[in-house]
Amino acid sequence: MGTVDVPEATVARLPQYLRALSxxxxxxxRTVSSEALAEAVGVGSAKLRKDLSxxxxxxxxxxxxxxxxxxxxxxxxxxxxTPWNVVIVGIGNLGHALAGYGGFADRGFRVVGLFxxxxxxxxxxxxxVRVRPLSELDRVVHPxxxxxxxxxxxxxxxxxxxxxxxxxxxxxxNFAPAVLRVPDGVDVRKVDLASELQILAFHAQRRGVRGNVxxxxxxLGPVTERVGEVV
Amino acid sequence: MGTVDVPEATVARLPQYLRALSxxxxxxxRTVSSEALAEAVGVGSAKLRKDLSxxxxxxxxxxxxxxxxxxxxxxxxxxxxTPWNVVIVGIGNLGHALAGYGGFADRGFRVVGLFxxxxxxxxxxxxxVRVRPLSELDRVVHPxxxxxxxxxxxxxxxxxxxxxxxxxxxxxxNFAPAVLRVPDGVDVRKVDLASELQILAFHAQRRGVRGNVxxxxxxLGPVTERVGEVV
DNA sequence: ACGACTTTGTGCATGGCTTCACAAGAGCCT
DNA sequence: AGGCTCTTGTGAAGCCATGCACAAAGTCGT
Numbered sequence: 001m002g003t004v005d006v007p008e009a010t011v012a013r014l015p016q017y018l019r020a021l022s023x024x025x026x027x028x029x030r031t032v033s034s035e036a037l038a039e040a041v042g043v044g045s046a047k048l049r050k051d052l053s054x055x056x057x058x059x060x061x062x063x064x065x066x067x068x069x070x071x072x073x074x075x076x077x078x079x080x081x082t083p084w085n086v087v088i089v090g091i092g093n094l095g096h097a098l099a100g101y102g103g104f105a106d107r108g109f110r111v112v113g114l115f116x117x118x119x120x121x122x123x124x125x126x127x128x129v130r131v132r133p134l135s136e137l138d139r140v141v142h143p144x145x146x147x148x149x150x151x152x153x154x155x156x157x158x159x160x161x162x163x164x165x166x167x168x169x170x171x172x173x174n175f176a177p178a179v180l181r182v183p184d185g186v187d188v189r190k191v192d193l194a195s196e197l198q199i200l201a202f203h204a205q206r207r208g209v210r211g212n213v214x215x216x217x218x219x220l221g222p223v224t225e226r227v228g229e230v231v
Numbered sequence: 232m233g234t235v236d237v238p239e240a241t242v243a244r245l246p247q248y249l250r251a252l253s254x255x256x257x258x259x260x261r262t263v264s265s266e267a268l269a270e271a272v273g274v275g276s277a278k279l280r281k282d283l284s285x286x287x288x289x290x291x292x293x294x295x296x297x298x299x300x301x302x303x304x305x306x307x308x309x310x311x312x313t314p315w316n317v318v319i320v321g322i323g324n325l326g327h328a329l330a331g332y333g334g335f336a337d338r339g340f341r342v343v344g345l346f347x348x349x350x351x352x353x354x355x356x357x358x359x360v361r362v363r364p365l366s367e368l369d370r371v372v373h374p375x376x377x378x379x380x381x382x383x384x385x386x387x388x389x390x391x392x393x394x395x396x397x398x399x400x401x402x403x404x405n406f407a408p409a410v411l412r413v414p415d416g417v418d419v420r421k422v423d424l425a426s427e428l429q430i431l432a433f434h435a436q437r438r439g440v441r442g443n444v445x446x447x448x449x450x451l452g453p454v455t456e457r458v459g460e461v462v
Numbered sequence: 463a464c465g466a467c468t469t470t471g472t473g474c475a476t477g478g479c480t481t482c483a484c485a486a487g488a489g490c491c492t
Numbered sequence: 493a494g495g496c497t498c499t500t501g502t503g504a505a506g507c508c509a510t511g512c513a514c515a516a517a518g519t520c521g522t
Contacts, residue, residue, distance in 0.1 A: 063518070147431055187431060200420055291487090481506080484502090
């Protein structure tokens with residue numbers, strides 16, 4: 001059970017569960033109920049249990065889940081048994097930040113290559129890794145084992161993506177606001193920072209006319225608190 | 232029609248449509264069919280049409296949509312008639328990059344404030360804006376009109392978020408891998424960079440055993456091309 | 463050993479989103 | 493004017509995901 005069919009929505013939550021479990025483990029907890037874990041992640045407990053059931057994960061009824069056991073199980077599913085190699089292409093503002101971001105190493109990723117064709121950038125060392133020209137992609141990418149991160153301007157995104165794929169990259173995280181065409185068998189995820197703001201703006205716009213704000217949150221007396229996005 | 236009930240899934244695609252329309256407009260196109268626009272964004276044409284129908288948008292049958300007209304209509308919906316103010320809290324690696332990111336200004340956002348309590352950072356100027364201590368939040372935030380971007384470590388996220396809300400921020404974009412509790416009426420979106428990589432890793436893991444890669448993409452002869460994520 | 467209590471795993475109903483398929487409308491050519 | 497072609501807008505069907513409610517299964521205390 002749980003070998004093939006894990007729903008996409010569930011997959012998207014697994015990293016959240018994993019992180020929450022790390023925190024609980026460090027706090028010394030040995031077991032955790034679906035209720036408590038769900039609360040920590042901000043989802044419903046039924047959803048959590050169904051998600052875990054897709055993994056074929058076994059908790060113990062009446063007790064809950066073994067924290068470290070469940071952690072290892074999810075980590076295995078995410079391929080975190082050994083760290084993944086990551087190359088970042090485009091060492092501009094964003095690329096710099098990603099190269100220096102500590103959050104990757106903590107979660108099973110190793111930045112093994114930085115690439116840019118700008119003459120001023122090549123040779124610079126960011127986070128202990130030297131920036132190389134794109135022509136050296138093949139020397140660093142292990143086909144199928146390396147995730148490519150695209151942090152180049154939109155107009156170069158497709159071109160650079162093609163070169164990544166040619167070098168053997170099969171998973172791409174794209175920060176450029178552009179649609180990428182990739183051959184069958186290559187997986188692309190897109191993160192568009194401006195879009196996220198625009199989605200927030202849409203809701204803010206609808207909430208009330210700009211500036212016409214219906215009262216500030218009272219600074220004393222706890223409000224009924226909710227998790228996540230509302231209207 | 233199209234006043235209240237725009238499905239969330241549709242909202243998430245509006246920024247994509249808007250961007251594609253900008254490109255088409257610059258290319259001099261006057262009208263575009265749902266087929267062509269959908270192709271440019273990488274979605275199905277039926278989905279696009281249904282999305283637009285939720286806006287009450289009128290195209291002309293037999294012809295398509297007026298490019299600039301549709302652009303303005305979507306921009307209005309996203310509240311882009313006048314630019315939104317954005318404050319960024321946490322000027323570390325990521326905050327720096329976001330502060331200097333040109334992509335925001337292009338899409339209707341103005342960075343009006345940078346905040347950090349680190350003594351080395353305060354006073355620094357990034358992208359023409361000076362970094363201030365968090366105590367000055369109130370001076371910059373116009374209640375209800377300002378979007379807050381959280382780029383602080385996870386352990387400070389909740390605390391800083393509370394201060395943003397207290398200052399009148401009602402829309403928060405959270406880059407910290409932490410769950411935020413906010414009062415009713417505040418909208419939070421989360422971007423977790425490591426999670427995105429983990430999701431890619433999951434699919435890569437499932438695709439085949441690590442390193443056991445089933446043949447490289449042939450370098451000559453166009454492959455049947457697909458858009459987006461596969462397998 | 464047994465009953466009370468706790469918590470998982472899941473069948474089922476509900477709702478939202480996507481996809482298909484097509485009628486209604488708009489232009490164009492003869 | 494009439495018919496042809498093109499494209500939109502939308503009913504209807506199907507699919508995926510969420511949430512409820514409860515039986516099965518295990519623990520704990522007596």
